[in-house]
Each structure stands twice: as structure tokens, then as C-alpha cells.
Amino acid sequence: MNRRLALRALAILGIGGTLLAAFLATVVVMRDRPPERAPQSGPQLVEPGSVPIGGPFSLVDHRGRPVTEGDFGGRYLLVFFGFTNCPDICPTTLADIVRVTSLLGDDAGAVQPLFVSVDPARDTPQRLSEYLKAFDAGIVGLTGTAEQVAAMAEAFRTYYGRQPADVDGYYSVDHQANTYLMTPENQYLTHFSYGTSPEVMAKTVREVIAKHGRPKGDSR
Secondary structure, eight states: OOHHHHHHHHHHTOOOSHHHHHHHHTOOEEBSBOOOOOOOSOOOOOOTTSSOOBOOOEEEETTSOEEETTSSTTOEEEEEEEOTTOSSHHHHHHHHHHHHHHHHGGGGGGEEEEEEESOTTTOOHHHHHHHHTTOTTTOEEEEOOHHHHHHHHHHTTOOEEEOOOOTTSOOOEEEEOOEEEEOTTOBEEEEEOTTOOHHHHHHHHHHHHHHHOOOTTOOO
């Protein structure tokens, strides 16, 4: 990982405190090649609101509809930032999320996966819709203006940065590769580093449901 990018990511995330220090220890920025797989121990869960990550957002989903954090039926959120031209990290992570929903079984309805594009210039709702057809897990794609995406990324203390285009006009986007588990109110609970196994993720989601309860209206 490029040292300059790592330091910039840490600066963006520098909020202090023991819990946030633990968060910083697992930050991964995608650049050029995938990072190594994460260790398989379970992540640390925190009390909602104790870490200042997340919050209100206003974007457009892959069907072209304006959405906010309140439009997902009071479900827990699995939030991943990426882009459709991503060669490795994004498709791997989305495939892992598909596996998580399968492992959760009846509990899958308590969770809404979100794929937030950090490349709004190319990732229109139509492009996201076509891309997500490969991932049959009810994943909602989110995009918007550059300002809207930047505001959500800032709320999540997540880094991304467009790289210079090549002679053909193609460019890549560096971005952190964590998947965030949030409350229905979009408050941070924990995050999964790239490569955390779907089994560990599903186990953690079940622990959250057992501790904090099912979404309102879900009587199972």
C-alpha cells in the first residue's frame, strides 16, 4: 500500500480514542493489487453512537430513486464503498456479502447491504443496476453527485481518490476496502476488513441481532 495514501487515510480517520484506534488498525486502502486476506477472528462490536462513523445521507439508488438512511425498512446496514470498474476488491467483497445473506437464512431480512459508488462520474443508476445483476442478494447500489458521495464518505471517515487517466481515458479509484455494519439509524457497530470470511461476518450479524433486536415490524 502506498505510504502517502496510507498516511492520508489515517489523517482523515484521526478522531482519537481507544475504539477508533482499533478501527484504524484495520484500515485497508485498495491500490494496484488486492491486500492480503484479513485474519478470521471476530471484530469488536461497540455501542451504537460511541464511534463517530455514519450518519444521515442523501443519494440515488440503482433504480434512480432518491433515498436516505431511513428508506431501508429499519434494517441493519452492511455498507461497502467501491466502484463498478474495480477489478478485484469490489466483486470479491460483494460476492462475500451474497454468501453472508445465504448463511443468515431467515435472519437475512434484518440486513440491507448497500454498495456506495465512489465513482459517480461513471456509475450512473443504470450502470449500477446492470452491475448488480451479477449479485443476487438484494444489494442496493447508491450513487449521486460528487458532492453527495463525498459527504457520505466523510461521514464514514472513509478515503477514496481518483487516479490519473491513461492514454485511453481509463482511470481507477483508490478506496478503503472495509465493510461497515451499522444500526438501522446508521450508527456504527463494527466493520469487516477486506477478506473477512462470510462465516465470521454472518456470526457477527447474528450477535448484533441477538443483542439489539430485530428491526421493527420483523416478528420472526
